[in-house]
Amino acid sequence: MKIVALFGSPRANGNTATLTKTFNKTAEELGADVQTFFLNKLDAKGCQACDTCKTKTDHCVIKDDLSDVLESVKTTDILVLATPIYFADISAQLKIFVDRCYSYLEPFVTMPETSRLKAGKKLVLITAQNRGEELFAEVCTKYRMIFEFLGFKETHLIRGCDLMKADALKTKNRQDLIDLSKETAMKVVNPVG
């Protein structure tokens, strides 16, 4: 089973990192092959709306560090999107990837548009935010919808709330979130039934 984890925080050892590392480690222990991309280190452009992926090719023609990421996501079984909440949304580092997912859509000759991705991939959304859980749940709803539109069949959420400082998971003793990360990995790698 292949897992691609797109890590969208600039903090290499922050809250998103701890949750993502916990998820990835458990998945690897269960035999999954995990490939992590540190988006903050990539030199990548946003979608240029050139529409070449609709008129001439079936892929994004921008050649940059996201090219390999876009190719790798095509063959993954599970996609992990890990991001801090910045101004009530995902980080800019991750949003660049999401916009480039436009290249996964077939030309708009029919409505609804169809996805070029093989249907049935699973999505795991990992988020970390300062505010309580009553705020910004709609961010997960929005990206779940976008990836369902791209053919993903189920979404699993790991939402870390009330976490401001990079070490908040540890100082606030949030074992519940560590456990949720492990349980989610077990659920997606070895689903029951």
Ligand SMILES: Cc1cc2nc3c(=O)[nH]c(=O)nc-3n(C[C@H](O)[C@H](O)[C@H](O)COP(=O)(O)O)c2cc1C
């Ligand atoms: C630019 C910026 C914008 C932020 N915006 C929000 C926000 O809108 N809501 C929120 O609850 N926290 C916000 N935060 C706090 C982060 O989401 C929080 O510190 C989170 O734990 C960071 O995750 P990380 O440790 O994985 O980097 C913001 C932080 C930064 C640096």
